[in-house]
Each structure stands twice: as structure tokens, then as C-alpha cells.
Amino acid sequence: MSKIDLDITLAQKFYHEMLLIRRFEEKCVELYSNQKIRGFLHLYIGEEAIAVGVMNALTKEDSVLTTYREHGQALARGVPANSIMAEMFGKVEGSSRGRGGSMHIFDSKTRFFGGNAIVGGALPLAVGMALADKMLNKNRVTVCFFGDGAVAEGEFHESLNLASLWNLPILFVCENNRYGMGTALEISESETDISKKAASYKINSKQVDGMSVIDVHDATKEAIKFIRSNKAPVFLECLTYRFRAHSMFDAELYRDKSEVQEWKKKDPLLVLQNRLEKLKLWDQVNVVVIEKEVLAIVDEAVQFAENGTLEPVSDLEKFVYSQEVAHEQ
Amino acid sequence: MNNSITYRESVRQAIRDAMLQDERVFLMGEDVGHYGGCFAVSMGLQKEFGEDRIIDTPLSESAFTGAGIGAAMNGMRPIVEIMSVNFSLLALDQIMNNAATIFHMSGGQFNVPLVIRMATGGGKQLAAQHSHSLEGWYAHIPGLKVLTPATIQDAYYMLGLALSDPNPVLVFENPLLYNSKGTLNTKLTPVEIGKALVHKDGKDITIISYGISLFKSLEAAEVLAKEGIDAEVIDLRSLRPLDDETIINSIKKTHRVIIVDEGWKSGSISAEIMARINEQAFYELDAPMRRVCSVEVPIPYAKHLEDAALPQPEKIVAMAKQILEEL
Numbered sequence: 001m002s003k004i005d006l007d008i009t010l011a012q013k014f015y016h017e018m019l020l021i022r023r024f025e026e027k028c029v030e031l032y033s034n035q036k037i038r039g040f041l042h043l044y045i046g047e048e049a050i051a052v053g054v055m056n057a058l059t060k061e062d063s064v065l066t067t068y069r070e071h072g073q074a075l076a077r078g079v080p081a082n083s084i085m086a087e088m089f090g091k092v093e094g095s096s097r098g099r100g101g102s103m104h105i106f107d108s109k110t111r112f113f114g115g116n117a118i119v120g121g122a123l124p125l126a127v128g129m130a131l132a133d134k135m136l137n138k139n140r141v142t143v144c145f146f147g148d149g150a151v152a153e154g155e156f157h158e159s160l161n162l163a164s165l166w167n168l169p170i171l172f173v174c175e176n177n178r179y180g181m182g183t184a185l186e187i188s189e190s191e192t193d194i195s196k197k198a199a200s201y202k203i204n205s206k207q208v209d210g211m212s213v214i215d216v217h218d219a220t221k222e223a224i225k226f227i228r229s230n231k232a233p234v235f236l237e238c239l240t241y242r243f244r245a246h247s248m249f250d251a252e253l254y255r256d257k258s259e260v261q262e263w264k265k266k267d268p269l270l271v272l273q274n275r276l277e278k279l280k281l282w283d284q285v286n287v288v289v290i291e292k293e294v295l296a297i298v299d300e301a302v303q304f305a306e307n308g309t310l311e312p313v314s315d316l317e318k319f320v321y322s323q324e325v326a327h328e329q
Numbered sequence: 330m331n332n333s334i335t336y337r338e339s340v341r342q343a344i345r346d347a348m349l350q351d352e353r354v355f356l357m358g359e360d361v362g363h364y365g366g367c368f369a370v371s372m373g374l375q376k377e378f379g380e381d382r383i384i385d386t387p388l389s390e391s392a393f394t395g396a397g398i399g400a401a402m403n404g405m406r407p408i409v410e411i412m413s414v415n416f417s418l419l420a421l422d423q424i425m426n427n428a429a430t431i432f433h434m435s436g437g438q439f440n441v442p443l444v445i446r447m448a449t450g451g452g453k454q455l456a457a458q459h460s461h462s463l464e465g466w467y468a469h470i471p472g473l474k475v476l477t478p479a480t481i482q483d484a485y486y487m488l489g490l491a492l493s494d495p496n497p498v499l500v501f502e503n504p505l506l507y508n509s510k511g512t513l514n515t516k517l518t519p520v521e522i523g524k525a526l527v528h529k530d531g532k533d534i535t536i537i538s539y540g541i542s543l544f545k546s547l548e549a550a551e552v553l554a555k556e557g558i559d560a561e562v563i564d565l566r567s568l569r570p571l572d573d574e575t576i577i578n579s580i581k582k583t584h585r586v587i588i589v590d591e592g593w594k595s596g597s598i599s600a601e602i603m604a605r606i607n608e609q610a611f612y613e614l615d616a617p618m619r620r621v622c623s624v625e626v627p628i629p630y631a632k633h634l635e636d637a638a639l640p641q642p643e644k645i646v647a648m649a650k651q652i653l654e655e656l
Binding site: 063094095096097098099100104106107108113114116118121123124125126127128129130131132133135136142154155158159161162165318319320321322323324325326327 | 353355381386387389391392393394395396397398399400401402403404405407422423426427431432433434435436437438439440442471472474495496
């Protein structure tokens with residue numbers, strides 16, 4: 001979607017989806033304070049452009065694996081807000097029947113293979129999923145999201161090597177928000193240009209402005225096309241920033257408030273608005289209506305979760321072993 | 330019926346038959362292809378099935394084990410081979426945090442029908458980074474199944490059973506057994522996962538073991554028989570699930586028990602078995618339960634020290650006599 005043929009319908013959709021993530025996450029903070037949501041809660045605020053830009057370039061057949069900061073990816077992939085919220089309420093109507101919580105959203109219908117809470121832990125899985133697709137001659141792409149922190153893990157390097165060596169259809173999406181929890185990239189990496197690391201494994205690799213949904217979407221479309229035609233992985237390093245704390249327990253002692261303020265000028269919602277204003281398309285986006293629609297979805301999700309049921313304790317030992325494969329992929 | 334086949338050939342035939350029957354089955358691991366397997370188990374299979382189904386991996390235990398999990402979640406039936414249980418610790422994150430948890434964390438949406446084979450045990454003078462018996466550790470983990478084939482028959486059948494199981498199954502093979510010979514009857518009905526077998530009936534004392542310790546226990550039972558002690562020998566076959574029923578039934582008959590395990594005593598599967606007997610059959614016991622396990626040292630290189638560190642038939646015999654002397 002270049003400037004010239006910018007599709008206003010798609011732009012409206014992007015805005016809608018990013019705002020939904022924003023409002024959903026803001027509601028989560030409130031619910032956390034009210035002790036409706038417990039455990040760890042990691043917010044995606046500031047990074048919405050990446051999930052929305054990437055997911056809109058995929059087909060239903062493609063597979064998604066991601067991290068513990070995954071409400072945004074789940075929403076953008078089409079996992080119902082109701083089941084995500086119910087999951088965080090620990091209700092049986094939740095996406096994982098309340099067994100996973102905020103960090104472990106899974107949804108077989110949208111081929112959403114989980115929020116993984118071990119940093120780097122999903123990368124080897126992505127290699128295997130893509131290997132299966134290759135062996136079964138399926139024209140699918142496996143998309144694996146991870147943060148800059150994962151780059152320091154051995155699994156990152158092992159997985160990139162295998163993906164390249166075996167020519168696997170994987171899109172690696174590195175959400176570089178500059179901090180692994182509270183440790184800045186400069187403190188943990190000798191080479192802070194992450195895309196270079198991927199390139200060293202002979203993977204087609206590039207840096208993208210992760211605050212621009214249009215840039216992310218364009219780069220992903222191009223990447224998916226490359227993966228499908230070349231049967232080889234692509235690596236996108238999306239430069240982004242998390243506006244909120246790492247989790248609800250983070251006092252943010254490691255970064256300057258001015259740095260956060262600086263990045264907020266690049267808020268993905270603002271960036272899209274500015275882009276559309278320049279193209280004189282912004283007045284076609286009805287923000288008031290979108291805001292209303294989004295709030296309705298979030299409110300309904302909260303109602304759904306509130307009204308949900310708790311799984312009986314007598315079912316506690318379910319889902320440890322199964323008698324048969326539940327969903328043959 | 331095939332007379333005189335080795336354990337190694339039995340495993341190889343199991344892999345081969347599984348691959349012929351199901352196109353989703355493939356083997357992946359270090360040196361499984363061109364080299365033929367570090368213990369020559371997969372020798373010749375790459376020639377027969379090609380590089381796409383007998384896949385040589387780099388030394389990336391975590392990534393290729395995780396890849397096995399991902400492939401299993403996405404429609405394949407992988408067999409991952411890890412050279413030794415000590416190396417499997419490099420993949421422990423994937424085994425524990427992904428393979429064992431994803432079915433549960435996803436509320437029953439995604440299965441991991443994966444088989445991981447690895448070598449376990451000492452006795453080859455390979456010292457403290459190649460000789461340990463950590464299968465008991467893995468048996469701690471809900472979500473995994475842990476199998477320990479000791480016989481030629483189980484070496485063949487357990488792989489097929491593991492592959493048809495929708496859960497992640499770990500299969501522990503002791504390399505000292507690879508050259509053992511026996512009879513393989515492929516016309517029998519396989520004995521299900523989780524069922525222990527009584528290898529020798531007896532009335533005086535129960536010896537519970539698995540893997541290579543089964544043969545040490547049978548050897549000890551022979552010596553004991555000459556001295557008029559009739560020992561019953563049980564092969565657990567599976568450490569998770571554990572067959573409580575077979576264990577307890579035997580205790581009810583003999584009222585005395587030794588557990589033989591190449592793992593260390595502390596926090597071990599042998600301790601778990603004792604705890605279960607205590608919970609379920611305490612009043613059946615006529616003497617305290619005893620164990621013959623590895624001495625609590627990293628397994629040493631020197632032969633005399635390694636031999637002294639591992640369970641041996643003489644130690645089992647001595648322990649049995651000691652128990653029978655107790656009132």
C-alpha cells in the first residue's frame with residue numbers, strides 16, 4: 001500500500017484494530033487494579049502497529065506464534081475479545097479455558113499457537129511448524145513474534161540457523177522495543193542492529209518503522225510474497241517502543257520519562273492519522289464512530305468475562321494427557 | 330518371527346516400520362543420517378528414506394527438539410533422537426516448558442504427539458557428562474510419558490506405541506543393551522504403555538527395576554534361587570505412568586521389596602515408588618523397603634570406580650539377604 005494507492009477502507013480497518021488494542025489494554029489496567037485480572041499482565045500499548053500491520057497481510061491458513069505480550073496479536077489475528085478477556089478472568093469460556101491466563105492465549109480456529117512466556121521459547125516451535133508445512137506441501141507461512149530480549153537467547157540463533165539452512169517458510173518478526181524487561185539493548189547486545197544478526201544467517205532481513213502500521217503492512221506483504229515464492233525465511237526487525245511499564249510490577253526506574261514522551265510523539269495512532277491527513281484522507285475516518293464501536297467491543301468482553309463460569313475444581317486434572325489428537329492441523 | 334535380533338536392530342526395525350506405515354513419521358537428530366546414528370541405530374535408514382525424512386541436525390538440541398514439538402503440533406509425527414540424556418538438558422526448556430505444557434495451557438486445543446528417544450545410563454567409562462540416568466527427573470513432569478524399554482520386544486513395540494500416543498513420549502534406551510540379542514515376535518499384541526511386567530514370579534521378595542537394571546535384577550534372582558530365596562522380578566517399563574497395581578499386588582504376595590535404579594537415591598523414582606508403597610501397602614510390609622541405586626557421585630571414569638558407583642547383581646543379592654534376615 002504505497003502513498004498513491006492507499007486503500008482508505010484498509011486504513012480505517014487499521015485504525016479500528018489499533019484503537020481496539022489500545023482501549024482493550026487500557027481496560028485491562030483498570031481490571032487489574034480491581035483485581036479481576038491477576039498474575040502477570042504485559043501491555044502492548046505503543047506497539048499496536050506491528051500486530052495490526054502483520055496480521056492483515058496473512059491468510060487464515062498461516063500460523064502465528066508469539067510471546068507473553070500477546071493480547072494485541074490475538075486481537076489483530078481475530079481471536080474474539082470475549083474469549084481473551086474471559087481467559088484473563090480465569091473463566092472456562094476463556095480461549096484456554098482459564099488454564100493459560102494473559103500470557104497464554106491459544107486459539108485453534110485462527111491458528112494462533114500461543115503466547116509463550118519463555119523468552120525465545122516459541123522460535124524452535126516455529127521452525128518445526130514450518131518444517132511440517134514444507135513436508136506436507138502446504139502453502140502456509142509460520143509467523144513468529146518475539147522481542148529484542150530473545151536475541152540474546154541461544155534458541156534465537158539455533159532457530160535462525162535451522163530456518164535458513166532448511167529453507168523454511170517462516171516470517172520472523174522481532175518487536176524491538178529497546179528493552180528486555182528493564183535492561184536496555186545497549187547493555188545486553190554487542191551488536192544492537194538485530195537485522196544484521198539475521199542477515200549473518202543468510203536470511204533476507206530488514207529494519208522497519210514499527211510505529212507505522214502502513215510500513216509494517218507493506219513490509220510484511222512483501223515478505224510473505226518472498227517467502228511463498230522463494231521457500232525461504234524473512235526477518236523483519238520492527239523498531240518500536242512500549243509506552244507502559246514492562247508489567248504491572250515495574251516501577252520503570254531504568255528509563256527516563258522524557259524518552260517515553262519523545263516516543264509518544266510517534267504513537268502509531270498519531271502516525272497513521274498524520275499520514276492520512278497529508279493525503280487528505282483523514283476526514284474519511286470517522287474517529288467518533290470507531291471509538292464507539294471499539295468501546296462497545298471492550299465493554300461486551302468485560303460483560304462476557306464477568307458472566308463466565310469457573311471450571312469446577314473436579315476438572316482440575318483435565319488437559320494433562322489426552323486420548324486422541326484434538327485438532328489435527 | 331525373527332530369531333536372534335539385536336536390541337539395536339529391533340529399534341531400527343521399529344523406526345523403519347513406523348516410517349513405512351505413516352508418511353508423517355520422520356527421524357531428526359544429531360548424526361542420525363550420514364553417520365548412521367551415534368550408536369548406529371539408524372544405520373542405512375537415510376539411504377532408504379532420503380535426507381528429508383532422516384534429517385541430520387546441527388548441534389542445536391533446544392532448536393531441533395523444539396522443532397519436533399512444532400512439527401508435532403502441525404500435523405507430523407516426529408521422532409527426535411538426542412544422543413544422551415545428559416545432552417537433553419540443553420533441550421530441557423523445550424521438553425518441560427513447551428512439550429509438557431502446551432496441551433494444558435491451550436485448554437486442550439493443541440496436542441504434541443512427539444517421540445523423543447535418548448540414550449541413558451553408565452557403564453561405558455564415559456565419565457560424568459555422558460553416563461547419567463536422569464529418566465526419573467523426567468518422570469516428575471505431568472504431561473510427559475516416560476518409557477524404558479529393556480527387552481528386544483519392548484525396544485520394538487514401545488516406539489510404535491509412543492508414536493500412536495497423542496502425548497509427548499520420552500523413550501530411554503541404554504546403549505549397553507544395543508548389542509543384546511533375543512527374539513522379536515512382531516505378531517504379538519503390544520503390552521500397553523503404563524503396564525509393568527512380572528519377568529519372574531517369586532514369593533519371598535520383590536525386586537522392582539527397569540531398563541538395564543532388569544537384567545542385573547534377574548541375574549541376582551538366579552543367584553538367590555540357588556540359595557533358596559525365591560525373588561519376584563518386575564520390569565516397570567514405564568516410569569510415568571507408574572503401574573501401581575502390579576507393584577502393590579507383588580508386595581501383597583512377597584511383603585518385602587528392593588528397588589533397583591541406576592538413578593541416584595535423592596529425590597528419585599525409587600523414592601517415589603517407596604512413597605507409593607508406603608501410601609498404599611504399608612501394612613503389607615514385613616521388612617523396611619530397601620534400594621540399590623547409584624552411589625551419589627557424578628559417574629567416574631575409572632572402571633573400578635564406575636562399577637562401584639552403579640547397581641550390580643552382587644549388591645542386589647546382598648541387599649535381598651539383608652532384608653530376609655530382618656523380621
